[in-house]
Amino acid sequence: MHEHQIERARHVTTRLSGFAGPAVLGLSPWTPVGLRDPGWMPRIETLTDVATWLTVTALGLCLVAGVQHLVAFQAAGPRLRGQQRRRSIRRRPEPVAGSGCPVPHGSSEPRPRARRRVASTEVDRGEAEEFLRLFHAENPEAGPVEARLEAVLREIDATGTYWHTAEELAFGARVAWRNNARCIGRLYWRSLQVRDLRTVGDAEGVATHCFGHLRAAGNGGKIRPMISVFAPEAPGRPAPRIWNEQLIRYAGYELPDGRVLGDPRYVELTRELVRRGWRPPLARGAFDVLPLVVETAAEGPRMFPLPAEAVHEVELEHPELPWFRDLRLRWHAVPVISNSRLVIGGVSYPTAPFNGWYMGTEIGARNLGDKDRYDLVPEVARRMGLDTSREATLWRDRALVELNRAVLHSYQAAGVAITDHHTESVRFLTHVEREERAGRSCPADWSWIVPPMSGSQTPVFHRYYDTAEQRPAFVTDPDAAQRGLLGAPRAFG
Template identity: 45%
Template sequence: MTSETDRFISSDPVRRRLRRLTRAERVEEAVAFIRQFAAESGHSARDTEQRIRDVRRSIRTTGSYWHSADELSFGARVAWRNHARCVGRLTWKSLQVNDCRMVADCDEVVEQTLTTLRQSFSGGKLRSAITIFAPATATSMPATFESAQIFRYAGYMLDDGAVIGDRLNIELTNVARRLGWTAPDVPSAFDLLPIIMRAPDGVRHAYSIPSDVRHEVPIRHKSLPALSNLDLRWYAVPVVTNMVLTIGGIDYPCAPFSGHYVVTEIASRSLIDPTRYGLLEPIARAFGFDPEEHDRSLWKDGALTELNRAVLDSFDAAGVTIADHHSVSDQYVAFAQLEHRAGRTPSGEWSWIVPPQAAAACPTFHLPMVNVNAVPNFYVSRHVDGADLAIDRTSLRDGKWRARYERLKRRWRHWRRRRDRIWQRA
């Protein structure tokens, strides 16, 4: 790798997140993906081998290759199937895939993403959908989203250190202000930030969210009206934008994915976590619990249960799809059973799959899980979860010696990457 390329990579914050594959590794993942696609889609051996030859030739001459529309749709669905941190994968085959790889301009990326959001909202009957923009190559990078999701509530740090809104988004709020966004004269805890994009040249742009996609649900409790005094609300559709989609050695850093919420994501985490809204005590008081009592009074448990009930009822009243943690846990068990029947190891990360509310009452609590880290998949960064992704050799039924060889090769690659990072720091 030349020093010029090193400088180019180190200066690009998006490219620094991407997995670094050698040409041999890219070919290896590409061939494994094409064979998997052929096996699960029923393609002939002759067509498969011809496709593999074409892919090898393309990577050898250009360093990359282009997925067909069918390969892209299959790869996105399998990436969802493989992603260990998602509990709602039972319906992975129904994922709506929108191929927008020819769209590169920031304005067009935002418009196409919002168009997909309008379609997938479907009057509140939410459908899982992904919009895939151009892949990253050695010489090009698509426009990307700056935030973890399309919808983000502002966080305001006051002079006395207090925070109004979402603590997670304090820095994002400052960025939005530098890009020209103006906060309301009287800031609230639930001010939606604009969409912030990073263009291929690194310049950031802010886009106002149109009113017709600003679907928010006010949180009310049917029998405990004091909760209304807190003016709680949450956006209806989670659209994840910070995950890189990787398929057959090709990375798609701009692939917004929309689904629907599990109630505990809002009621047991976002509104409660001290690093987010930290509203457990005021919510408990609204429900008639006394936070000053000893923990043995279980005031926290009671408040969380009532808040989960309020969020469920509020989304139902608004006609917006939301899952409860018991039903979605049952669905995950069904998904795991189907994967076993198909001869695959279901990938799961226990701390993400088991809900934070009534965990022991859900069947996932007692279910053994392993994160296979198989590709295709989604990842946030090679520094966080991308470096462990690899071909799932267990599904290929390799022999003992082949499996041992692959383990040693993988360890050697990890060691080499760690060594390179140490040398770069030095």
């Protein structure tokens, strides 16, 4: 059908091109091409007639060319859309550290653009109703939804917001994890422990409870999935914010020769915190823990050093390479994402740090292996004696595997919970099957679910997923993402 349309357009072009021949004054335009004047064409008598005829002819040719392009585009449309869809599914963007995944595997992203976003604190009645109906549908013991819905709508009309029950809060936080399309570790979403701290809104209180979160979640290495939910956003009552992407992040110091000591991702944040009064250790190192920054509308940004006992770290060694200890590497045990906003039934909780446990590739392949992070792959390859003179020796791949082996070995030897990307991929598909049996869709972003190492060797690689956004959800606002990297813009003022 499309080929037929193209051929018709070509035929029309051929016919109209006969009008484009050079005209002679006093003659019909048909004369120069040896055709008999059909009688209906105007004769060309003056230069004005010539100009008019040339203009009409040019417009006709442009129209025909447009028709040809339109028909060709329609014919190729399905193929182009299919290619675009495949690219959107298969392309791996740089992941976001604050992904909203308690088992994160991405840790690098392009610098976010400076963009102010002012979110309304008025609760949407439709979102509130949708959540309440979901809560009562999945929790029949809560009884009929009508009475609770009526009370909530009255509260919204009176105050612009409403207060979740403890049961609604816990359910909403767990379902936000269940709905997170970027998280591979959702099999245990029901086990998320919820700390209800909604009455805490001052900076010191937030910091103190965050340190308590680290201790409780760390649990001596037997890590507990946990979330601490602080004061919600409400009309006239702005909620506190945490600047840090995670509660534990390492400083990055730019050296005079342009190199970076520590984590290059946080060079600008480190510089800003030093400007604000933070004093790094006298002997600066590659793993200096940054202070926690909590900002409130009343107090502005305040910095709190993390207590040593709240920071559980693992020293890295390799099971077969003794020299690996000489690299003096370590990483922290509990990945607590701290700059994502939890949204439940229209109510926004900007400060709701949460964690699961690490997947090994998050540390080995990304934090330690990425070129724009610690970039340790070349050094490991050099110490292994690999041929790095050309890429075809696959020295990067071999060194990366050993770096990840060291991470898994060290955490397991230290008794700290961690998972490998093959095991976690199988668990994720188990989660998908359970959700389908429960009659629920399981949103998943392919580019995030597939691990950053040996992706095609994992079962999650070989299928497509539903990417529809669902609520409740974890959201990382542009301003929050920027504060986690740059220390600006401030949330208030």
